[in-house]
Amino acid sequence: MEKTESCPCGSGATYGECCGPIHDGTVKAKTAEALMRARYSAYAAKRIPFLKTSAGPEVQAEFDEKACTEWAEASTWNGLEIVGVDRGGEEDEEGYVEFIAHYAAKGEAVEHHEHAYFKKLDGEWKFIDGEIESGVPYVREEPKIGRNDPCPCGSGKKYKKCCGKHVEG
Secondary structure (H helix, E strand, O other): OOOOOEOOOOOOOEOOOOOHHHHHOOOOOOOHHHHHHHHHHHHHOOOHHHHHHOEOHHHHHOOOHHHHHHHHHHEEEEEEEEEEEEEOOOOOOEEEEEEEEEEEEOOEEEEEEEEEEEEEEOOEEEEEEEEEOOOOOOOOOOOOOOOOOEOOOOOOOEHHHOOHHHHHO
16 A cells, blocks of 8 residues: 555545554554554555554464455455544553444445454553444355354364454454
């Protein structure tokens, strides 16, 4: 992504002024919302390694870069809508960001509505967990897989802790 292009997070700034420096590691996200915006932009800008490094240890341990890359590349990223923020400011240690990520998968529009939990670890904001807003449609090819069902990829993990977490944020 060119630094002069509009940032995918919808801030109104250029990528080089907004999420680009966070992705490059030249600046740290000052708020939970800034990290949420940078994580969305990482999908759109195909900066997948950032999604791992911006997450807490549990998420990092289960991160599947190949699957995440394939999903990001197969999707068209159409915008981020911040619905609400609870704490997560520069002086806070934890915060929540409710958002809707707009994208298209296999030509169908998808709205991923999530409540994401962020926490400062060693003074740096990290994504810890997310909960999908119920009732939000998800586009899938296979039959519906429950969060606690075995992951169809054969890893032996629960879906929510394997491939499903890439859907959840």
